[in-house]
Amino acid sequence: MYALLLAFRYLRTRLIPLVAIGAVALCVALVVVVVSIMSGFLHQMEQAGKTMIGDVVVTNGLRGLPDPEGFVAYLEENESIAAATPVVDTFATIRMPYDEVRGVQVWGIDPESFDEVTGFAQTLHWTPEGVGTDWSESDFRRDLPPELLERLANEGRAMARVEGDGTIRPGICLGLEISIANKRNKEGTYEPMNRWFMPNQEPIVLTTIPPDTISTTPEPVSIAFAPVNEFSSGLVLIDKERVFVPLAEARRMTNMTAAEEVDEEGVPTGNIFPARASKILVRGNGQTEQEVRDEVDAAYRDWAKQQGHPIRPLILRVQTWRENQASFLQPVENERELMRTLFSLVYLVCAGLVLAIFHAIVTEKTRDIGVLRALGATRPGIAMIFVQYGFVIGVLGAILGVLLGWGVVHNISLINQAIGDPPMAAVFVLGVVGVLGVWRFASGFRSGFLAPRVLGAALMVVGFGVGAAIWYVKANGLSRVIWDPAVYYFAEPPNRMDWWTALTTAIGAVIFSVVGAVFPAARAADVDPVEALRHD
Amino acid sequence: MTDPIATTVLKATGLHRTYRLGRVEVPVLRGVDLEVKEGEWLCVLGASGSGKSTLLHQLGDLDRPDRGAIAWRGRDLSDMRRRERETYRNRAVGFVFQSYHLMPELNVLENVMVASMVGHDPFAWRSMRSEAAHRAEELLDAFGLGHRFSHRPAELSGGERQRVAIARALVNGPDVVLADEPTGNLDVKTGEGILEVLTERHRLGLSIVMVTHDANIAARADRVVKMVDGAVVEDAQVAPEATH
Ligand SMILES: Nc1ncnc2c1ncn2[C@@H]1O[C@H](COP(=O)(O)OP(=O)(O)OP(=O)(O)O)[C@@H](O)[C@H]1O
Ligand SMILES: [Mg+2]
Numbered sequence: 001m002y003a004l005l006l007a008f009r010y011l012r013t014r015l016i017p018l019v020a021i022g023a024v025a026l027c028v029a030l031v032v033v034v035v036s037i038m039s040g041f042l043h044q045m046e047q048a049g050k051t052m053i054g055d056v057v058v059t060n061g062l063r064g065l066p067d068p069e070g071f072v073a074y075l076e077e078n079e080s081i082a083a084a085t086p087v088v089d090t091f092a093t094i095r096m097p098y099d100e101v102r103g104v105q106v107w108g109i110d111p112e113s114f115d116e117v118t119g120f121a122q123t124l125h126w127t128p129e130g131v132g133t134d135w136s137e138s139d140f141r142r143d144l145p146p147e148l149l150e151r152l153a154n155e156g157r158a159m160a161r162v163e164g165d166g167t168i169r170p171g172i173c174l175g176l177e178i179s180i181a182n183k184r185n186k187e188g189t190y191e192p193m194n195r196w197f198m199p200n201q202e203p204i205v206l207t208t209i210p211p212d213t214i215s216t217t218p219e220p221v222s223i224a225f226a227p228v229n230e231f232s233s234g235l236v237l238i239d240k241e242r243v244f245v246p247l248a249e250a251r252r253m254t255n256m257t258a259a260e261e262v263d264e265e266g267v268p269t270g271n272i273f274p275a276r277a278s279k280i281l282v283r284g285n286g287q288t289e290q291e292v293r294d295e296v297d298a299a300y301r302d303w304a305k306q307q308g309h310p311i312r313p314l315i316l317r318v319q320t321w322r323e324n325q326a327s328f329l330q331p332v333e334n335e336r337e338l339m340r341t342l343f344s345l346v347y348l349v350c351a352g353l354v355l356a357i358f359h360a361i362v363t364e365k366t367r368d369i370g371v372l373r374a375l376g377a378t379r380p381g382i383a384m385i386f387v388q389y390g391f392v393i394g395v396l397g398a399i400l401g402v403l404l405g406w407g408v409v410h411n412i413s414l415i416n417q418a419i420g421d422p423p424m425a426a427v428f429v430l431g432v433v434g435v436l437g438v439w440r441f442a443s444g445f446r447s448g449f450l451a452p453r454v455l456g457a458a459l460m461v462v463g464f465g466v467g468a469a470i471w472y473v474k475a476n477g478l479s480r481v482i483w484d485p486a487v488y489y490f491a492e493p494p495n496r497m498d499w500w501t502a503l504t505t506a507i508g509a510v511i512f513s514v515v516g517a518v519f520p521a522a523r524a525a526d527v528d529p530v531e532a533l534r535h536d
Numbered sequence: 537m538t539d540p541i542a543t544t545v546l547k548a549t550g551l552h553r554t555y556r557l558g559r560v561e562v563p564v565l566r567g568v569d570l571e572v573k574e575g576e577w578l579c580v581l582g583a584s585g586s587g588k589s590t591l592l593h594q595l596g597d598l599d600r601p602d603r604g605a606i607a608w609r610g611r612d613l614s615d616m617r618r619r620e621r622e623t624y625r626n627r628a629v630g631f632v633f634q635s636y637h638l639m640p641e642l643n644v645l646e647n648v649m650v651a652s653m654v655g656h657d658p659f660a661w662r663s664m665r666s667e668a669a670h671r672a673e674e675l676l677d678a679f680g681l682g683h684r685f686s687h688r689p690a691e692l693s694g695g696e697r698q699r700v701a702i703a704r705a706l707v708n709g710p711d712v713v714l715a716d717e718p719t720g721n722l723d724v725k726t727g728e729g730i731l732e733v734l735t736e737r738h739r740l741g742l743s744i745v746m747v748t749h750d751a752n753i754a755a756r757a758d759r760v761v762k763m764v765d766g767a768v769v770e771d772a773q774v775a776p777e778a779t780h
Contacts, residue, residue, distance in 0.1 A: 001661040002653040009641035371637045374598055375654045375704075376626025378618075529598045533633065534589075 002372070003381060007389035010361065017389075020357050020513075021397045027346035028401025028509050029408065034343065035501040036409045038336040040494020045332060046322070048235030053321045054083075054117040054281040055292045058300060061315040062211065064088070064256055067307065068277035072113070074303045075282065080295050082285045083116035085109065086277035088250035092208035094243065096179065097201040104178065105242045106206060108250020111159045117283045120244075123231040125176055125190070126199055127153035139189045152199050156229030159246045163226070170246045171228030172204055175239035182230070190232075198227045206245070210255040221253050237328075251275055289320035340501070347512040350397070354390050354516030362386065362524045369524050370532025379525035386524055390517025394510035401509065402502045412495045422470045430470070434463025543609070545711050545743050546572040546629075551594055551604035553587075564590045565601065566766030572712060577734075577744045579754040582763030588747040589716050591763065595745065596629050596714050597621055609711075626655040630705030632715040636697040638689040638704075645685040648672040648703045655708060668707070675703040679733055695726035702733055712743040719753065731756060 011017050058065065065071065068086035075084045088108035095101050115121045126141070128149040135141055141149065155161050159171040176182055181196030192198065203224040210221055225245055232239050251257045256278075261271035284292030297318040304311050322329065362369070369382055408415060418426075437459025444452030472478075551568040554561050564587040572578055582588045593599040595606060597613055606613045608628055613621060630651075638647045652668035653661055661668075676682060679699040689697055698718055705713050715734070719727030731753065738744055746757065754760045762769045 001656070001658045002650050004658075005646065005650075005653070006639075006641065013641050367637060368639050371639065372650075372654060374596065374625065374631045375651045376622045376624075377654045378622055381654070530593050533593075533598070533637065 002377070003384040003388050006368075006385050007392050010365075010389060011392060014361070016357050016360070017393055020353050020393050021400065023353050024350050024394060024397025024509050024513060025400035025404055027349050028398050028505050029404040031340075031343045031346055031505045032402060032405030032498070032502045033408045035336065035340055035505075036405065036496065036498040037412070037494055038332070038339055039498040039501070040409075040496040042329065042332045042336060043496060044494055045235065045329060046325075048233055048238070049325045049329065050321050051123065052118055052120075052233050052235075052238060053324065054085075054283040055289050055321055056282040056284070056296050057317075057319050057321060057324045058280040058282070058296060059278065059317045059319075060312070063315075064254075064276035064278045065280060066276055066309050067274035068280050070274070070307065071280060071300065071303050075280075075296065075299055078295065078299060080285050080287055080292065081299075082283045083113060084280055084282040085113035085117045086247065087114070087279050087281060088247060088254055088256055088276075089278045090208055090210075090250065090254045092206040092253060094178075095205045095207075097198075097204070098181065098196060100180070102178075104174075104206075106208070106250060106253065107242060107244050108247040108253075109159070109244050110247045111157055111244075114244075114281070115157070117281045120231070121157050123233050124153060124156040124173070125230045125232050126156070127229075129153075136189055138191070140191045152229050155199075155226070156231075159228065159244065161226035161228050169203065169226045170223070170249050172206070172225030173229045173231050173244040174198060174204075174227065175242045176230045176232040177236055177240040178243065179230070198230055201227050203227070206243070206253070208253045210253055223249050223253065225249070247277075254278075289322060293318055293320050344508070346505075347508050350394070350509050351512040351516035354393060354513045355519060358386055358390065358517050358520035359523075362520045362527075365524070366527055366532045369527045370529040373527070373529035374533065382527070383518075383521040383525040386517050386521035387514060390514045390521070391510065393517075394513025397513065398506035398509040402506050405502060406497050409495055409497050422474070424474070427467050427471045427474070430463045430467030432463070434460050434467060437461075437463055542573040542575060544571050545574050545576075545609060546570075546595060546745070547607045547610075548591075548595065549605050549607075551591070551601045551606070553590055553594065553599070553601050563766055565594070565604075568604070568763075568766070568768050570595075570761065570768050572743055572745055574711070575738075575741045575743055576759065577738050577757045578746070579757035579760045580745065580747045580763060580768070581749060581751065581754050581760055582747075583749065586763040587766055588763055591768075592714050592716050592745065592747055595712075596631055597625050623655070626651070627708045628711055630708070630710040630713045632698070632701050632705050632713060632718045634717040634720040636689070636694075636701045636721075638697055638700055640689055643686045643688055644676065644681060644692070644700050645669070645672055647689065647700055648676060648707050651704050651707050672703065672707050675706055676700070678736075679703055693726075694722050695729055698722065698730050699733060702730070706737065706742075710742075712745060713737075715744060715746040717747055717749075719748075719750075727753075 065086075072084045072086060075081050090106050090108075091103055092106045093101050094104045109120070111120070126144070126149055128146050155171055156173055159173065161169050161171050163169050176190055177184075179192070179196060179198050181193045181198070182190045183193070184190055204227050205222050205224050207220055207222040209218045211218075223245075231244070248257075256276040258275040259273045261269045261273065263269050282292060282296050284295070287295075300316070300318065301311065372382060437456045439456070440452045440459060441456025444450065444454075444456055548568055548570040551565045551570075552563075553565040554563045556562070568591055570578075570591070580588050580591065590599070594601055597606075600614075608624060613624065616624065639650065642650060649668055649672045652664070652672070656664060673682070673685070676685065676699075679702065681696060681699060681703075684692065684696070689700065692700065698721075702713075702718070705715075713734070718734070719730050722730065734742075734744060734746075735756065744757075746753070748754055
């Protein structure tokens with residue numbers, strides 16, 4: 001009991017232990033903030049990756065899957081499947097209206113079922129949704145007539161445009177980052193240069209060379225699409241590379257249309273090869289990805305057997321979206337784990353701090369230890385004072401650290417803004433600190449003491465120095481936002497707290513604070529009471 | 537004042553203690569025999585460096601003799617297990633030091649109560665906390681410190697601090713108080729007050745072993761012994777006049 005009493009009293013009457021708590025708190029906060037932001041980053045990437053892919057992906061090499069519509073229909077009879085959709089993907093060159101040709105990844109989709117699986121319609125950019133709520137003040141969409149947005153939304157969902165002469169032209173939906181005319185501003189919204197507002201442009205031509213196994217000279221295929229809309233998946237990596245076109249056109253570009261078999265003379269044999277798809281995306285009905293995957297896998301095997309389609313086990317792949325995106329998510333995940341491991345070093349910092357501080361305290365408290373021994377305290381009892389003391393410091397530091405980390409993670413946007421562009425109030429506060437320094441310095445000069453003069457000088461340097469620097473930066477327009485949405489994948493820095501990391505880090509900090517306390521505690525226990533009491 | 541057939545509380549026989557400083561040996565106790573009877577006030581006189589404090593530390597089990605034995609109510613300390621020795625230090629004897637040795641972070645009441653806390657684990661302590669607090673308050677009241685429970689030692693005078701220290705030594709109801717020059721740091725008048733407090737307790741049956749080199753103080757004791765050449769010499773005839 002006296003151990004805890006003394007631990008708390010030593011805490012209250014001394015400054016160094018408070019420094020120790022502060023240091024432990026800073027260490028914990030550091031880990032929590034860094035890992036939380038990386039986890040948030042990973043989470044955003046996963047979410048973005050998932051938005052465009054559903055739960056499960058079925059692929060079958062370059063050859064693709066036969067009769068995907070048939071399989072989709074078969075799948076949809078299954079209770080545990082919510083929706084499925086065929087996709088044809090390929091690469092093509094695109095001629096942009098500002099006279100540039102570049103390569104893009106083309107996904108041919110059936111807009112309706114694709115939306116059911118991936119929520120594609122939500123990613124369309126030129127829609128009237130979110131007027132006045134999600135849109136920031138400077139959002140370009142505020143300037144567009146609602147009828148236009150309404151029309152573009154419909155065209156985007158249908159992937160087609162009715163031209164002035166009544167003909168229906170297949171539509172193309174481009175990733176928002178494809179057109180160099182779409183400039184992302186500091187709020188993370190897009191501002192097209194007016195002349196190059198994509199949906200107003202002439203039809204856009206995609207050109208590709210379909211893989212062909214029969215003829216020897218492959219013929220390029222070019223198709224003109226109406227630029228019906230643009231999409232933003234939330235992941236710049238996708239928005240920069242991908243365009244969506246109707247499934248039928250993509251099949252033409254890849255030779256995946258239905259075909260009739262011919263014999264050597266070119267006479268039809270009556271054998272029809274069904275149309276194909278590169279992949280089939282599936283969304284489950286709330287089960288885990290793995291359950292959906294196993295379900296789809298079994299279903300495909302049954303269906304293919306039933307239909308007489310051969311299965312090539314090494315090439316057919318049924319994967320969860322996570323498995324499918326592993327090459328893209330894994331590096332970030334590894335990086336996070338690396339961070340977590342590296343930052344485990346802060347535990348050693350905790351232990352070292354507590355060790356050094358407690359060593360000093362034990363030396364200072366030798367006499368009290370002697371008295372306690374004279375009063376009948378056991379060696380373990382004496383040791384417990386310092387072990388519990390370390391525990392208290394660890395716990396307080398950890399709690400404070402988690403709170404601090406939470407505060408930072410929660411307000412990361414504000415902090416990001418404040419660091420990038422410090423408010424004038426900061427300059428004022430720093431000025432006050434500087435004046436305080438002058439006052440301390442002067443009082444030290446009058447009394448002849450050195451400590452107030454040193455403190456005063458430090459305050460002056462920090463207050464006036466940092467204040468002037470900030471003022472200079474602001475006055476010259478040099479401030480810049482650290483997390484610039486114009487540069488990063490995501491418009492907002494992640495602000496999700498990683499509670500699991502917070503918990504493990506807090507526990508680690510407590511354990512290592514106790515570990516740091518153990519050695520000084522043992523030394524205290526071994527204090528010779530006679531020796532301790534001889535020094536008056 | 538002491539009944540000659542009273543029981544012996546504390547008995548030291550043939551105590552030897554030698555300190556070694558490198559290769560130099562300093563024999564401090566060289567065969568000390570001492571007996572403390574129930575309710576006796578014993579004064580140990582002796583020159584500085586004669587080994588009085590060393591003897592007191594031995595009696596209080598803060599240090600162990602190289603040779604010889606100490607028995608408490610007939611039981612040899614060296615036969616006791618560690619727990620028993622701790623209980624011995626906690627309950628059987630109470631230490632009073634020349635320079636008080638209060639804990640600066642604790643207030644007056646806590647400084648007294650810490651002695652009972654040390655003797656009980658947290659669970660036992662919970663059930664006896666109020667009783668211990670009551671006893672500590674009673675002692676402090678009796679010593680004229682009833683209104684200063686929450687003061688820190690730094691806020692007390694030397695005499696007041698020593699009275700707190702005596703209350704701490706007494707709070708667990710020991711048989712013997714071992715006092716090492718308890719008035720050594722105090723002026724004569726304040727010292728008188730401290731001795732008064734001890735005399736009061738002595739009348740209630742407390743045994744006291746007090747180290748001093750002031751013959752005037754020794755005069756208050758039932759019996760006076762002298763430390764000479766690392767041994768104790770009975771010197772009951774010592775009168776205050778004789779030493780001047
Ligand atoms: N730990 C130690 N190491 C070496 N010598 C010691 C040690 N403790 C005590 N001594 C020596 O033992 C002798 C007796 O010391 P002690 O403190 O018992 O004397 P004392 O009679 O109490 O003196 P005083 O009246 O000054 O308090 C001294 O010479 C001292 O230097
Ligand atoms: Mg001494």
